[in-house]
Amino acid sequence: MNLNRRSFMKYTASTAAGLWISSCLPDKAISKINQTVKEFHFTAVQTRVNLGSGKDFVAWTYNGQVPGPEIRVREGDIIRVVLKNNLPEDTTIHWHGIPLPNPMDGVPNVTQKPVAPGETFVYEFEARPAGSFIYHSHFKLQLDQGLYGPLIIEPLSETEAYDQEYTLLLEDWVLQDVGGAAAIRRRPAGPMMGGRMGMRRQFPTSQMPLPEPVYDGYAVNGRLLSAIYPIVVNKGDRVKLRLINPSSATEYYLSLAGHVLTVTHVDGNPIKPVPTEVLRIGMGERYDVRFNANNPGKWLLAAMETGLGEGMLRIPVNYRGIKRTQSVGPIFRQDMLLANYMDFTFANLWGDITLPPDRSIYQTLSGGMHSSFWTINGQVYPETDALRVQKGERVRLIYGNHSMMPHPMHLHGHFFKIVNPAIPPDMWILKDTLIVDPMQQIAVEFTADNPGKWLHHCHNLYHMEAGMANVVHYAQS
Ligand SMILES: [Cu+2]
Known part of the structure; x- marks a missing residue:
């Protein structure tokens, strides 16, 4: 089981194993024995990248790659990340979704002093609970410039049965040096607009926030549309997908032609499995889904966004041994079954809630x-x-x-x-x-x-x- 889990991510995270520096006994600061420290070294640095099609541009990266290296550990491990800032501005890393100690949360000027250019900062926390998470810069627009990556915490004992696992980061890109809205020249100073009642202070025009950029590329694991690596399955495989949205301003509606997706985890947490034809995934959300490879062919797991139309992302799902060249994509219809938060129920019982709240x-x-x-x-x-x-x-x-x-x-x-x-x-x-x-x-x-x-x-x-x-x-x- 899971022998192929890295087969997809290896294209973007092939150096992750090389970054995994040491596995050693815990130091004195860690009270529990038998916890393994998994140490990673990240250098935040501007790097020229190519997302598989289109032109090269300068992205902001961890270790020169987008997305950043996959962190994959076991529940209860200690994650230690040594961050070196080689960027021209401050930075931090936030461990999105993990309820860790406050000083490790990576929010500049709220939980820590930002890491200045040339400086190093060490993040260390326990990997808990199991699930699919994201790490990303929490400084200014760096998330939209490429500073993010997947963080997977495997359970101590696997309760799911599946044959293959893929981690899929759904990304929006501005394919220009610097990237994101930072690539868009600030608008010239103009008169202040109205509609800001209730604000306590006036902002000088130079501090007016930047608008959302117009994205000119959508990518999966750092690969643009035509260059996205396929999911390759054998008939009979049970396939687990970790769908992760680190995009700065794009939500996706996903559907897999010829198959039903079954949602098993929301933001890393187990739910009673719910089948759906379409899955909506907002910025910062993670969904683990499964499908049974029981319909041989060449298919597309495709995404659309309202207003952008279908096919902004198309991930090939290819059965081994199928020769047909044309892949079949989903047809988005108004009446498709779209799973909603209210359709989901937690997999375990809480037993710890009384109403009303305090x-x-x-x-x-x-x-x-x-x-x-x-x-x-x-x-x-x-x-x-x-x-x-x-x-x-x-x-x-x-x-x-x-x-x-x-x-x-x-x-x-x-x-x-x-x-x-x-x-x-x-x-x-x-x-x-x-x-x-x-x-x-x-x-x-x-x-x-x-x-x-x-x-x-x-x-x-x-x-x-x-x-x-x-x-x-x-x-x-
Ligand atoms: Cu908002």
Whole structure:
């Protein structure tokens, strides 16, 4: 089982094994014995890359590759990453989804001093829980310039049965030197627009946030459309896909022609398996899905985005021994079965929730109309009010999206449960990123069990940079 799990990622992470420097006994700082330290050395550096088609350009990379090397460890291991900053500006690494100790969370000026050019910083934390995660820079626009990679924590004992496993990062690219919106020249100074009521201070025009870029390439594991490596299966294989969206401003609707995808994990956490024809994956989200290779042929796992049409990403799924040259893609229809958060139930029973929560906090998400800023409760980060909690409290965040854009809201340092009135609370699913759709109200609950200062923000990078963020503060006890 799983012998082929690296067969796809090897193209982008072939040096990961080489980076794996040592496996040694834990040092004195680690209280548990028998924990293995897995040490990785990352150098953040600008590198000329080619995503398999199109022109070369300068991306911001870890170790000269996009995406960054795969980190793959076992639950309970100690992950140690020695980050060397060879970029021309500060940087940090955030370990998206992992509830780790606050000083390791990698948010500049919230959990750590940014790592200056030429400096080194060591991240170290326990790999827990098992699941599919992302690591990425949390500094300015570096996420959109290429600084991200997959982080896979394998369970101590495998409970799933599958024959092949692929990790697929779905990426949006601006194929220009520097990349992202940083590649777009700042607009000339002009009169301030209205619509920023409730803001506490005026921003000089030079600090106006950058708009989302127009992406000119979508890639899977650093390979553009025509160069995407195929998934190769044998008839009868049970195939596990780890679908990861590190894109800065793109969500994807995925469908696999000729097969049904079954969702097994949301943001790394197990759910009762749910079949779906289409899967939506927002920025920062991860879904593990399975399919049974029971329909020989040449197929496409394709993605579309509203407004962009079909086929922005096409991943070939080829059965061995099939000669047909033309691949068959999915046909997106309005009436396709699209699995929704509310269709999912947690695989285990919680047994730890009573209602109501200790504290409820409203989060009104606005912006985008006549304004360059995106707000929470009418405020722009860092002027946003803190989310004040006490250790041990069960906190409910009630989102109301008063804008015309979806916002994938992400909470650092904790998982939250998505409130689903139709099922008992002990079946609510556990996630760390939740898409709040236009004009939707939806709530999550988390237990304040990891003291520190934790960022909470929209994972559309350009919404976050334009103000849609705040910080969870634990009261001093
Ligand atoms: Cu947003």
